[in-house]
Amino acid sequence: MLKKTIIFLTVTLIAIQFIPLEKTNPKVDEAITLQTDEKVMKILKKSCYDCHSYETKWSVHSDIAPLSFGVVSHVKDGRKALNFSIYKNIDTEIKRARFERAIKTINNGRMPVSNYLAFHEEARMTQTEKETLISWFEKELESMPSKNSNNNI
Numbered sequence: 001m002l003k004k005t006i007i008f009l010t011v012t013l014i015a016i017q018f019i020p021l022e023k024t025n026p027k028v029d030e031a032i033t034l035q036t037d038e039k040v041m042k043i044l045k046k047s048c049y050d051c052h053s054y055e056t057k058w059s060v061h062s063d064i065a066p067l068s069f070g071v072v073s074h075v076k077d078g079r080k081a082l083n084f085s086i087y088k089n090i091d092t093e094i095k096r097a098r099f100e101r102a103i104k105t106i107n108n109g110r111m112p113v114s115n116y117l118a119f120h121e122e123a124r125m126t127q128t129e130k131e132t133l134i135s136w137f138e139k140e141l142e143s144m145p146s147k148n149s150n151n152n153i
Contacts (some may be wrong), residue, residue, distance in 0.1 A: 005102075016065040018063030021072045023062055026054045026085075034087035040136045044084060047112050047123045047133075054085035061119055074116070092144050101139045106130050 034044070050056050051074060062071040080099040083090070090098075105111040107130075112123050125133070 013065070019065060019069075021062075021068055022055075023058050023072055023075075024054075025056055025058075028054050028085050032088040032118050033085055034084040036136065039132060043125065043133050047125050047129070050120070050123070051082065051112075051116070052082050053079070054083070059119060070115070074113070087152055096141060096144055099133045099141050103134050103137050106134055 021045070034041075042050075045055075061067045079085075082095075082102065088094075094099055104110065106125070112120075112125070117124055
C-alpha cells in the first residue's frame, strides 16, 4: 500500500509540472509607471516590484509545481491590488485605499509577505526603509485630491 501511495504521489508531482501557468511581464509603458525619487524606488524595486509591477523577476520557485501555483497566484493578486507599472492609470480612490493598506501592512510586518521573504531574504526591509516607504505613502496620500474636492466649486 505504501509503495502504491509513493508511486501515485511521484507520478502526480511529475504530471503537475506540465500544467501551463501564465507567468507574464507585460511591456512597461514608462509614461504611466511610478516616477519618484531614487531612494524610494530602490526600496520598492527591492521589496515590492516582484509582486506589484510588470517587472517581476520570476524565480526558480515559479517553475516548480506546486510552489509555482502559489507564486503565480500571488503575483497576479499583488498586481491587481497595486501595480506600480500602471501607477498613473490607477483611480485616485483605489490608490488612496491601497496606500492606506500598504502603510498598515508594512507597519504590522505583513509586507513583504513572509512566504516571499522565505525565498527572497534580500527583500526584507530595514526599519529605516520601512519608515522611508511609509513616509512616502503618507506624502502621496496628502497630495491626492480629496474625494469631495470637485464638489466645492
